[in-house]
Amino acid sequence: AQKVTQAQTEISVVEKEDVTLDCVYETRDTTYYLFWYKQPPSGELVFLIRRNSFDEQNEISGRYSWNFQKSTSSFNFTITASQVVDSAVYFCALSEPQAAGNKLTFGGGTRVLVKP
Amino acid sequence: DAGVTQSPTHLIKTRGQQVTLRCSPISGHKSVSWYQQVLGQGPQFIFQYYEKEERGRGNFPDRFSARQFPNYSSELNVNALLLGDSALYLCASSLSQGPQSSPLHFGNGTRLTVT
Numbered sequence: 001a002q003k004v005t006q007a008q009t010e011i012s013v014v015e016k017e018d019v020t021l022d023c024v025y026e027t028r029d030t031t032y033y034l035f036w037y038k039q040p041p042s043g044e045l046v047f048l049i050r051r052n053s054f055d056e057q058n059e060i061s062g063r064y065s066w067n068f069q070k071s072t073s074s075f076n077f078t079i080t081a082s083q084v085v086d087s088a089v090y091f092c093a094l095s096e097p098q099a100a101g102n103k104l105t106f107g108g109g110t111r112v113l114v115k116p
Numbered sequence: 117d118a119g120v121t122q123s124p125t126h127l128i129k130t131r132g133q134q135v136t137l138r139c140s141p142i143s144g145h146k147s148v149s150w151y152q153q154v155l156g157q158g159p160q161f162i163f164q165y166y167e168k169e170e171r172g173r174g175n176f177p178d179r180f181s182a183r184q185f186p187n188y189s190s191e192l193n194v195n196a197l198l199l200g201d202s203a204l205y206l207c208a209s210s211l212s213q214g215p216q217s218s219p220l221h222f223g224n225g226t227r228l229t230v231t
Contacts, residue, residue: 043206043225043227046222047220050219091158102147102171102213103164104151108158
């Protein structure tokens with residue numbers, strides 16, 4: 001069975017510090033997709049990034065960057081120069097195309113608190 | 117363009133009652149999925165519908181059912197409510213059935229409280 005583990009339940013930083021969120025996944029499939037979502041207090045899950053299992057290139061989008069390492073089954077997320085608006089719960093998720101339906105398996109989430 | 121819209125935003129029910137939650141997908145999206153998020157946990161997959169047919173079901177009892185209408189909107193029904201059904205119910209839409217073509221876009225959710 002597929003599984004996503006986010007070992008950090010909560011991270012607290014001061015504004016402008018960098019913060020890295022860890023994500024480790026388990027799957028038997030060779031083809032899969034990994035995602036990161038942000039959940040602000042409003043409750044809506046905001047899509048941040050999708051990465052397929054064949055693309056191990058790291059990606060940078062503004063202050064956000066992602067490090068995908070298939071060898072260690074990890075897909076870590078870094079926020080550079082954090083801001084108060086980055087305060088939210090961040091979820092890593094795994095989807096397997098072979099599974100019935102567009103099912104995402106989510107990790108337990110990491111709450112990020114950025115203090116001014 | 118409007119995002120995924122869900123109604124109602126909050127709901128309070130008593131044990132044993134039935135509830136219906138509604139979801140309108142992003143215009144042009146044909147797939148709707150439902151997730152349950154218990155406080156402090158990640159969302160859990162309940163159902164996916166694509167082109168009005170059920171395409172996936174999570175590990176939830178038969179008290180949970182759903183359907184998709186010709187306009188691609190969807191309803192989630194939960195019968196015989198239990199205290200443990202208290203959660204945030206999230207609806208998500210996507211262009212097609214699988215994640216390879218489009219990611220899921222989520223609504224703000226319906227907060228269900230069962231007393």
